[in-house]
Amino acid sequence: MIRTTAARIASLLIAVPVLGAAADSPPITLELADYMTMPITGLLDGKGQTDGMLARVNSLREEPGGATRFFVNDLNGPLYILDKATKKLTTYLDFNGREKHDGIFHKFTYEVGYANGLVSVQFDPDYRRNGRFYTVHIEEPALAGSAIPDATHLPGLNVRGYQTTTAIATPGEIQRDGVLIEWTDTNIANATFEGSARELLRIQLNTRIHPLADLSFNPAARMGTDEWRVLYIGCGDGGSGESRLAMRMNPQRLDTAVGKILRIIPDLAEHTATSRVSDNGRYRIPNDNPFVSMPGARQEIWALGLRNPHRLTWADGQLIANSIGLRTWETANIIHKGANYGYSLREGNELLQPDNKTTKLPDVDKIPVMVSDTESRGEIVPTYPVIQYGHVPGGGDAIGSGFLYQGKLIPALRGKYIFTDISTGRIWYADYKEMLAADDKDPKTLARMHEVKISFGGKVYETMYPVAEQAYHARGGKDPDLPGRAFISGDGRADAHVAVDGAGELYIFSKTDGMIRQVVGARVQ
Ligand SMILES: [Ca+2]
Ligand SMILES: [Ca+2]
Numbered sequence: 001m002i003r004t005t006a007a008r009i010a011s012l013l014i015a016v017p018v019l020g021a022a023a024d025s026p027p028i029t030l031e032l033a034d035y036m037t038m039p040i041t042g043l044l045d046g047k048g049q050t051d052g053m054l055a056r057v058n059s060l061r062e063e064p065g066g067a068t069r070f071f072v073n074d075l076n077g078p079l080y081i082l083d084k085a086t087k088k089l090t091t092y093l094d095f096n097g098r099e100k101h102d103g104i105f106h107k108f109t110y111e112v113g114y115a116n117g118l119v120s121v122q123f124d125p126d127y128r129r130n131g132r133f134y135t136v137h138i139e140e141p142a143l144a145g146s147a148i149p150d151a152t153h154l155p156g157l158n159v160r161g162y163q164t165t166t167a168i169a170t171p172g173e174i175q176r177d178g179v180l181i182e183w184t185d186t187n188i189a190n191a192t193f194e195g196s197a198r199e200l201l202r203i204q205l206n207t208r209i210h211p212l213a214d215l216s217f218n219p220a221a222r223m224g225t226d227e228w229r230v231l232y233i234g235c236g237d238g239g240s241g242e243s244r245l246a247m248r249m250n251p252q253r254l255d256t257a258v259g260k261i262l263r264i265i266p267d268l269a270e271h272t273a274t275s276r277v278s279d280n281g282r283y284r285i286p287n288d289n290p291f292v293s294m295p296g297a298r299q300e301i302w303a304l305g306l307r308n309p310h311r312l313t314w315a316d317g318q319l320i321a322n323s324i325g326l327r328t329w330e331t332a333n334i335i336h337k338g339a340n341y342g343y344s345l346r347e348g349n350e351l352l353q354p355d356n357k358t359t360k361l362p363d364v365d366k367i368p369v370m371v372s373d374t375e376s377r378g379e380i381v382p383t384y385p386v387i388q389y390g391h392v393p394g395g396g397d398a399i400g401s402g403f404l405y406q407g408k409l410i411p412a413l414r415g416k417y418i419f420t421d422i423s424t425g426r427i428w429y430a431d432y433k434e435m436l437a438a439d440d441k442d443p444k445t446l447a448r449m450h451e452v453k454i455s456f457g458g459k460v461y462e463t464m465y466p467v468a469e470q471a472y473h474a475r476g477g478k479d480p481d482l483p484g485r486a487f488i489s490g491d492g493r494a495d496a497h498v499a500v501d502g503a504g505e506l507y508i509f510s511k512t513d514g515m516i517r518q519v520v521g522a523r524v525q
Contacts, residue, residue: 025431028412029453029460032467035292035507035518036087037475041076042514046479050075053112053483053495054475055514059120059401062502064189065128070501076110077103084501090191093154093183095137099296102153106145108126108139109176113208114366115236115310115497122215122253124266125229125296131185132196134231135213137175138205141167141420149197150496156194160231163199165280168257168298170204172240172247173372177202178212180233182266200266201284203235203257206247209308210258211235217313229270230286232302233262234309234321234330241307241344242326242356251305251343252370252415254297259343261309261321261335263302265287290338305341306333306384311497315404315417315432321398322419323385325418327357330399332384332430334421334439342367342382349412349443363444377470384443386435389421396421396485400497404432406504410522416508418452423486425464425494425510427452444517455523464496471513480481482512 032206038055046052053182056075063069072089077096083091092101095118096110110117116138124132139147147164150239151157151417155159156432167177179202187193203212212232221227237259241248275284276292278300278482291297303447309321312335329348343352345367368376389395401455402419416429435446454461461467469492470484482492495511506519 001442005232006461017463018344019054025448025450026412027450027453028429029455029523029524030408030506030519031238031521032454032456032508033515033520034080034515036089036516038072038074038514038516039078039080040475041074044476044478046477046483048132049112049215049484050114051093051455052477052479053511053514054472054477056117056486056511057509057514058115058118058299059497060499060507060509060516061121061123063127064502066276066502071121071123071133073118073121075115077101077108077118079118082165084515091192092191095135097150098143104149104154104157105137105139106149106150107139107143107145107147109140109143113211115211115213116208119178119213120215122217125217125221131188133183133185133214135181135183137181137414138211139148139179139202140175141177152340153390154193156192158196163195165202166203167202167283168241170206170256170258171250171253172206172237172243172245173337173516174204175207176205176211176423178205178235180212180215189335198282200264201278201280205238205258206243206250207239207409209239210310211238212236213310214312215319216314218317218319219314220317221404226271226274226286228286229265229267231264231266232312232319233264234312235260235262236307236308236310237306237343243352246373248344249370250342251307252367253372254291254294254301254304255372257298257300259304259306260301261303261306261319262300264300280303294371294377296375302337303335303339305342305343305346307343307347309333311401311403313403314491316388320417324398325391326352327356328391329385329388330391330396330421331397332387332417332473333383333385333433334385334435339368339383340367342384345524346382350389364512381441385446387419387430387447387449389449391487393488395488397423397488400428401499403498403506405429405506407500407506408503409505409519412524414520418497420464420498420508422495422497423489423493425468425496426462427454427464427498456517463494464508468494468496468510468513468515470520471515475513477513486511
């Protein structure tokens with residue numbers, strides 16, 4: 001059936017049954033103020049996709065335990081400490097040890113691929129006592145140099161005894177490794193690093209997109225409970241799932257770690273009675289992970305079939321993964337133990353065909369449980385997203401981060417899940433109760449999205465794009481609009497994400513202009 005573009009757009013945006021009443025979803029305009037101008041680590045010439053972004057901030061995390069500092073990671077290499085009280089920004093670690101750079105890792109790779117470099121940082125829940133935190137960065141094994149950290153310019157880092165791990169194998173050609181490291185700072189009262197590092201794991205990645213990504217601990221877990229210090233890891237599919245080669249099935253295969261949510265215990269001394277030591281001897285695997293007893297399956301897997309679950313967050317004890325789609329659907333997914341989200345056999349609530357186009361689901365909606373390329377064990381029904389939007393005008397290109405708002409500043413956002421589209425810089429919220437209701441095994445039911453406007457510098461904007469564009473040019477950026485491009489955003493990308501501080505209040509950061517802005521209030525009509 002041939003449909004007009006307008007009809008297709010309409011169907012992509014509103015063809016889903018909506019849940020709940022229309023009340024309690026007021027139009028909201030967020031009031032933004034500049035918070036931090038990040039040091040320029042990119043190029044001003046505007047050329048290229050990622051190197052023309054002024055500062056590729058990928059997350060900000062507040063130190064646990066009532067401290068007043070953020071850790072801020074820039075994909076280009078620096079991990080900063082940002083003091084909230086003084087606004088002092090200190091380079092704490094620099095991961096970029098490539099030729100002519102003074103940082104730690106000689107094989108560090110950050111150019112090409114939107115999320116490559118120093119991808120993520122997360123605090124151990126017991127950080128106040130043990131000084132531990134975790135990072136993910138990307139390496140290119142073929143690059144010259146040692147994979148052992150270089151402490152030449154970081155005298156506080158003790159690398160004696162540091163050993164790399166054997167990468168978890170991924171079928172297909174390999175371009176990069178995602179590396180997870182545990183850091184222990186013996187004095188967290190200062191802004192310098194003194195202590196040691198331990199490589200926990202590395203995972204082979206087929207291409208330069210969708211790497212090992214977000215790290216998250218359940219914030220509701222308390223000491224003495226099974227979930228305490230259990231780490232959830234979002235691992236992208238490394239670009240495998242859109243390939244026409246055999247690696248297309250990697251996100252579905254239980255013998256691979258890519259296209260998965262992984263769950264491990266970083267500390268070998270934690271939960272020793274209810275877990276087992278990993279193959280590489282560096283971390284533990286909880287006995288209640290869903291595939292520990294399936295021969296051939298990777299025991300680290302918690303959930304599977306996700307293309308690029310690059311952002312993890314918790315809402316009332318539920319893990320949520322925002323996953324970037326291929327050609328059609330951007331999704332937020334409530335993550336259940338052992339669930340299969342269908343990729344690369346499904347995208348959003350549709351079937352994904354081998355030609356990478358989507359079509360309606362089959363009458364009998366089942367997919368094989370694939371242990372490897374040759375072995376499967378029965379069939380299962382896929383699990384479907386609770387939020388999705390299309391690659392259409394008014395939609396976007398790539399879902400960014402999201403959070404259940406738990407702050408005090410904007411009462412109208414309480415109970416709402418707020419999230420961005422990366423390239424267009426649109427911001428929406430969905431009612432969290434509707435998301436829970438949409439988690440009903442019915443692919444057609446989805447939570448409604450409500451677009452948020454932005455007030456900045458006395459003007460109101462529909463998206464973050466013009467906000468970032470002004471700052472980009474004011475900071476000397478030479479691209480006529482913004483660097484990069486995408487299907488819906490066109491020339492230029494806002495590259496915007498939302499973040500929260502320890503009190504649950506909102507920040508919005510954008511890579512192309514290298515700015516962090518604070519949500520200082522909101523107008524509700
Ligand atoms: Ca220190
Ligand atoms: Ca549903």
